[in-house]
Amino acid sequence: MEKGDIIRWEFEAWVVEDGNEILFDTTKEDLAKEHGIHDPNVKYGPMVSVVGAGRLIKGIDEELLKAEVDKDYEVTIPPEKGYGERDPKLVKIHSYRELARQKIEPEVGKEVVINNKRGRIVTVTPGRVVIDFNHPLAGKTLKYKFKIVEKVEGDVDKVRAIIEMDYGKEVEKFNIEVKDDDIIIELPDVCKYDSNWAVAKYAIVGDIRDYVANKNVKFVEVYPKKEEKKEEETKENTDENTENAEENKEEGKEENAEEEKTES
Amino acid sequence: MEKGDIIRWEFEAWVVEDGNEILFDTTKEDLAKEHGIHDPNVKYGPMVSVVGAGRLIKGIDEELLKAEVDKDYEVTIPPEKGYGERDPKLVKIHSYRELARQKIEPEVGKEVVINNKRGRIVTVTPGRVVIDFNHPLAGKTLKYKFKIVEKVEGDVDKVRAIIEMDYGKEVEKFNIEVKDDDIIIELPDVCKYDSNWAVAKYAIVGDIRDYVANKNVKFVEVYPKKEEKKEEETKENTDENTENAEENKEEGKEENAEEEKTES
Incomplete structure (x- = not known):
């Protein structure tokens, strides 16, 4: 790999202590369950990372730079390239x-x-x-077993991988288009209501600039037009009535708001 | 005018009491100052309204329906078509x-x-x-002087007028395009940080559907690409240094976040 490459990889992270090896992290759900460290909030399966970006412990960043896709690796990482020496x-x-x-x-x-x-x-x-107050893994020798499953190629796939890394939800529902100087990202509905999105979007813009291309990033929020109901003739009337009732309610609300304004 | 028309109009709103007339609202800044009801938070000047939508008091909604552009009107509105009788x-x-x-x-x-x-x-x-607990204007006879300054025509101008009505900030900086089945609204930067925008956008979508067209409304948030600095050769170095320093800071933050994740 090269610095800045975006990859999907699997790993097992073990801590080596007194001749024993204890699993403390992994992308493999079955293995996590087997070793009693399964977390129902974690999304298991290959993880997206940027190689050589200083976001992983140094030992792993170095090993990923030397690694090739689809090969199994096993490396021992001393504390100074892991979570540091104990202080x-x-x-x-x-x-x-x-x-x-x-x-x-x-x-x-x-x-x-x-x-x-x-x-x-x-x-x-x-x-x-x-x-x-030392990091729980400070001073520990670690053993990682890992495999790069995929080197992500192409701007669209890279953008999608970054969304997976920085946001993680409904990744397949983002509609991504690269056109001239623009990267256009149509958002799924979840982003309209999710406060995590408001934070994630800045990370995504930064990572696209650093690891995909220096283009304009455009997030598009879509409110689709109302479907006209022609097929179900029988249901049409009731639907229309409900719609009108809703509209009247809305207008009522706005009338009050408007009145307060006029009054001020 | 017709029901659903979008207009810009000026008005003076007076309350008639014991033969006196007291100004209680107006779009005219000088007049508001003159009568001691000037509010520095209000944006004076012609106001956008939708005619016949039930958002204004009934008496005004009826008069606007009968009115023409650029003519001066003066109407007296009884309480039942104003803020209601006193209860x-x-x-x-x-x-x-x-x-x-x-x-x-x-x-x-x-x-x-x-x-x-x-x-x-x-x-x-x-x-x-x-x-x-009666509305302060309940039971009052009102006198309105008004003029419709403009009937807003064309989808782009109508959308802009709706943004002015429902949001009101930096209206000229919204980039509006109507294309086939889409109304595409490129947002100014203020919308990225303004919690009022999060509320206003729903009103805007509803009003566009009701008073412009049933199309997909797409809000586009733009993060422009970094400008490459070639013109100012002398400044280039210092600028780049600042940029790098910022990037390092960002990476440091994210490194911590990543470590916590790997550790879990």
């Missing part, structure tokens, strides 16, 4: 009173967030609680 | 304690909102407060 200075002592003020009941193993930093309680003794 | 049942007695519970200090003339109804305090006696 003893990130192990801190807090008083019971401090935790009480933040409404945290101290228990060994509990994950806590203090001053926006995520940590894990390691020991609880009378009066003091030791919290480790 | 004595809407004058209600409230106890001091009731108002205290809603943190309202009773004062004659004060506007209050109780159970979502707007009213005005008319008398305050020990122990009881009389509130009139």
Whole structure:
């Protein structure tokens, strides 16, 4: 692969500890279930990533750059190319009173967030609680098994892959067209109501610029015209009545709004 | 005019009381100032309305239907075609304690909102407060002076007028195109960040269907491509540096997000 390539890949991520290997992440649903780390909110299956973009741990980014499509790889990644070495200075002592003020009941193993930093309680003794703010995988040697399933080619497919990576919902329902200087993306209905979309769209624009092409990105929100009902003659009347009733209701609402305006 | 026509019109709205005439609304900025009802938040000048759509008081809707462009009209409108007759049942007695519970200090003339109804305090006696929930213009005879400045023609101009009526901001910056079965509306940047737009767009779609044409309405949000800087050779370097710095910052953020995902 080359820097900036968009790929779909599968992986198993293991942590190597005292000769044991423990699975901590994977794109394979069955394997996740088998190892008790299955998350019903996660969409399993090949994942979209950008190679060499510094979004993955360094060890994986480097290995992906050397890898080819459809080959199985297995690599061991030392801590410095994974989640970093453990920093003893990130192990801190807090008083019971401090935790009480933040409404945290101290228990060994509990994950806590203090001053926006995520940590894990390691020991609880009378009066003091030791919290480790290192990344849980810091200092760990990792083993990744992976395969690049696809190198995404062509502007339309690349845009769709970026939408999958940055948004993830109803990816097949986006209508994508590349025309001269424009990349035109017709949005599915879900985007009209989803606050995640409002955030995702900026990431998508940025990634299209960086990894597809420097073109105008146009998001199109469609409100389709009303279908004229001709086929079902019998149903037509009732449908029309419902429609009128709705229209009257709407006008009523707007009348009030208008009146307040005129009155001001 | 005909029902459904879109117009731009000017008006002066007076309330007739005890032989006096008091201006309560107008599209004319100077006149509003002169009569002490100027509101700096209001956009003065000819206003867009839909004729006969039941959004204006009945008396005005009827007069507009009879009116022609560029002629001056003056009409007297009785209460039943204005804001309705006064309903004595809407004058209600409230106890001091009731108002205290809603943190309202009773004062004659004060506007209050109780159970979502707007009213005005008319008398305050020990122990009881009389509130009139009639519309302030109920029971009043009105006098309107108006002129239709323009009957809006053509689909593009009608769409623009509807945007002016339902949204009102940066109307000239909307790029409107009618093509076969589509009405394509390219949005100005303000719509990307304005929560009013999220509400206005539904009103606009409805009004386009009712008063322009039953076509697909497509809102297009544009993120223009980055300009390549060739003209200003001397500035180029500094600009590029700023750009890179920004990109690195962005990648840093996303790296964190990605790591949390991989970790789950």
